[in-house]
Amino acid sequence: MPERHLRVLLLAQLLLPLFPSTLWPQAIPHPEAPSSELRGVEQDTWHVFGKVTDLKGAPIRQASVRVDLGYGLKLVKNLTTDVQGQFSTEYTLDASTVKSLAVSLLVTREGFHPAREFVDFGAKDSTWQINVMMRPDTESEDDLPVESLINRLAPRLRSGLEGDPSIAGASKDFERGTHDFLDQRDSASAIPSLTKVVKRYPDCGRCRILLGLAMLDAGSWNGATREFVEAYNLAANGAKVDRADMADSLLLVAELENWKGNYNKAAGFLMQAKDLDPKNAFILQELGRTLVFQKNWEAADVYLGQAVDAGASKDALLLRSRALLEEGDPEAADAALKAYLGGASLKTFPVSVRRLDSQIEDRLKLRTYAKAQSVVSEPLPVLIESIPELQGIEPASSQADLAAILEKAGENVKSFFSSFQNTVSIEQIREERLAKDGKIKDSLDQKFQYLLLTRPEKWGLGLEEYRTDFHGDRTAATGLDSGLMLTSGFASASLLFHPAYQSGATFRYLGRQTASGLKCYVVAFAQTPEKAQMVERFNTSGDSVLVLFQGLAWVDADTYRIIRLRTDLLKPQTAIRLQRQTTEITYDPVHFKQVASALWLPSEVAVTVQWAGKTYRNMHKYSDFKLFNAETLEKQKPLDVPSPERGTEQP
Numbered sequence: 001m002p003e004r005h006l007r008v009l010l011l012a013q014l015l016l017p018l019f020p021s022t023l024w025p026q027a028i029p030h031p032e033a034p035s036s037e038l039r040g041v042e043q044d045t046w047h048v049f050g051k052v053t054d055l056k057g058a059p060i061r062q063a064s065v066r067v068d069l070g071y072g073l074k075l076v077k078n079l080t081t082d083v084q085g086q087f088s089t090e091y092t093l094d095a096s097t098v099k100s101l102a103v104s105l106l107v108t109r110e111g112f113h114p115a116r117e118f119v120d121f122g123a124k125d126s127t128w129q130i131n132v133m134m135r136p137d138t139e140s141e142d143d144l145p146v147e148s149l150i151n152r153l154a155p156r157l158r159s160g161l162e163g164d165p166s167i168a169g170a171s172k173d174f175e176r177g178t179h180d181f182l183d184q185r186d187s188a189s190a191i192p193s194l195t196k197v198v199k200r201y202p203d204c205g206r207c208r209i210l211l212g213l214a215m216l217d218a219g220s221w222n223g224a225t226r227e228f229v230e231a232y233n234l235a236a237n238g239a240k241v242d243r244a245d246m247a248d249s250l251l252l253v254a255e256l257e258n259w260k261g262n263y264n265k266a267a268g269f270l271m272q273a274k275d276l277d278p279k280n281a282f283i284l285q286e287l288g289r290t291l292v293f294q295k296n297w298e299a300a301d302v303y304l305g306q307a308v309d310a311g312a313s314k315d316a317l318l319l320r321s322r323a324l325l326e327e328g329d330p331e332a333a334d335a336a337l338k339a340y341l342g343g344a345s346l347k348t349f350p351v352s353v354r355r356l357d358s359q360i361e362d363r364l365k366l367r368t369y370a371k372a373q374s375v376v377s378e379p380l381p382v383l384i385e386s387i388p389e390l391q392g393i394e395p396a397s398s399q400a401d402l403a404a405i406l407e408k409a410g411e412n413v414k415s416f417f418s419s420f421q422n423t424v425s426i427e428q429i430r431e432e433r434l435a436k437d438g439k440i441k442d443s444l445d446q447k448f449q450y451l452l453l454t455r456p457e458k459w460g461l462g463l464e465e466y467r468t469d470f471h472g473d474r475t476a477a478t479g480l481d482s483g484l485m486l487t488s489g490f491a492s493a494s495l496l497f498h499p500a501y502q503s504g505a506t507f508r509y510l511g512r513q514t515a516s517g518l519k520c521y522v523v524a525f526a527q528t529p530e531k532a533q534m535v536e537r538f539n540t541s542g543d544s545v546l547v548l549f550q551g552l553a554w555v556d557a558d559t560y561r562i563i564r565l566r567t568d569l570l571k572p573q574t575a576i577r578l579q580r581q582t583t584e585i586t587y588d589p590v591h592f593k594q595v596a597s598a599l600w601l602p603s604e605v606a607v608t609v610q611w612a613g614k615t616y617r618n619m620h621k622y623s624d625f626k627l628f629n630a631e632t633l634e635k636q637k638p639l640d641v642p643s644p645e646r647g648t649e650q651p
Contacts, residue, residue, distance in 0.1 A: 047089075053085055055259055061084075061085055065080065065132075066078055067079060099123050111138075112135060114219050115220070139259075141350075143258065154182055154213050169200060173200075177194035177196075181213075205231040205242075209248060212224040212252065246276055247273040254269035258290055258293065274303075284312065305320060308320065314340050325360055337357060369548055390513070393511045401509055402507060406502060409560045421627050422454060423626065425624055428446075429448070431446070448468065487620070504533045509522075521557055525550065525552075527550065543575065543576050547581070550567070565584075565587070566583070567583045
């Protein structure tokens, strides 16, 4: 709510220091500070308040906020945001000399880039909330760097405005601002000069875009957004603005949405920008980047191809290589990546590029799966003979129901991962090594605390899984010395049915069957080597191979929840003597007081592995589930949380 300042008559001796502000100096000219004398002073109380959030709107607590009015260090205040990310302070100033108020903010917090905002409240009788957004200092490797955006647009804007007679009256401020911004790379110092240009020529769209870029570089995300939107509105309302400038303003607003993770909004703005400037290579490239974020691989490939043809930077080739890989064309992806590398050694490129090259090589190796028979293609009588659990199934007469089953089951899986809360349970494991006659040769019983922690992913939430002892210390794998095998990574098995991953497999509706007392749809699935996104790696002491899976899912016909899941190798891996890896998971509802509906979590898991002439069988049982707060747990005892890998650890 607006805060009115209070005006009172006091008798005071007021001395204001004449030190210049060190943050965005002289952004708004202030009157001379009054001399020291005994006189009647009318004073105003100004309420300065605001909120600090991340790019997605979540409050940031314990951020340091430096408030500067531009009159010297005695009027600089250092504040800290509360748990809601809010800050507040008041200034009581001489009303006869301070006719208006302008505030500069510098906000810092570990894990974020510094953020700045400048607000001119003018001579009005109220202030308003200052909103500050902070950008994480660990950007995604797929995001466009702010510096790249500035280097692409700012020099062209500068050259187009230099000597422009329409802003001749502000030429000195323009020259000073662009020099500070682009030559000295001091965006904070450039903003006051560029602000003067915009104030004098508010209808100059290019001036606003240039000011917005300087604000973006300085960390003023809200200020930058305001200028980019105003530049677009000038054109939309009939001002004489070049279509390319209008397209650039849409591009910039789209990039802000991409950085916030609002990919649908970004794509909409970029499509409008493309329509205004169809051959703009940079706009086509960024549209392709956004479609990659959306996992719309085919459309991304099309626009990135157009960007390359229009002369886009090599970044378009790198993005297109990834789109082609996910689209299921590793050969074309390999060609695009080689064009990006340009003959240079792969070792000289960032880890993300080397990782993409490795993924392409792995996908090319998966071509050996192309002719593998699977549960999706085998006749049902053959499946019933090889998988006894299918005895008594009522065969499906057609595949008409498959699409609806996948859609509803997929939504349940998506909801599970997006709303999952951290859990801890008791895990009892029996590890066995079997003799050739099926008798138990060696065994080991173990008990752990089993933790599932959420982690953010672009498609929602992923799960991290690890084990601790009952003192909270991470446990090392035991049993390996005695020739046993410890298995893990079951909580995320249902991701194959997540809408984001269904394109990586083929499905077949087998029929209806009763399982665990419930009427179920039975769905067979098999990963496809061209498009599989969830690819696992089986490691031995001497080699490592990628493996794909096939399997069966029993889906409750009433709720469309997966209640049983079985996975098998799509084909044996003779190179490492891996003949079989079967995982059978039973899900049961777990009720928590803090959660309205039950969570369906693995209650029992059976794993059978045939490797190097030996057979291993493990039984996992989970009980006593509880919710917990990871932040509170970490404060109580630091935890060494490993990077999760679904699969097996070999002796």
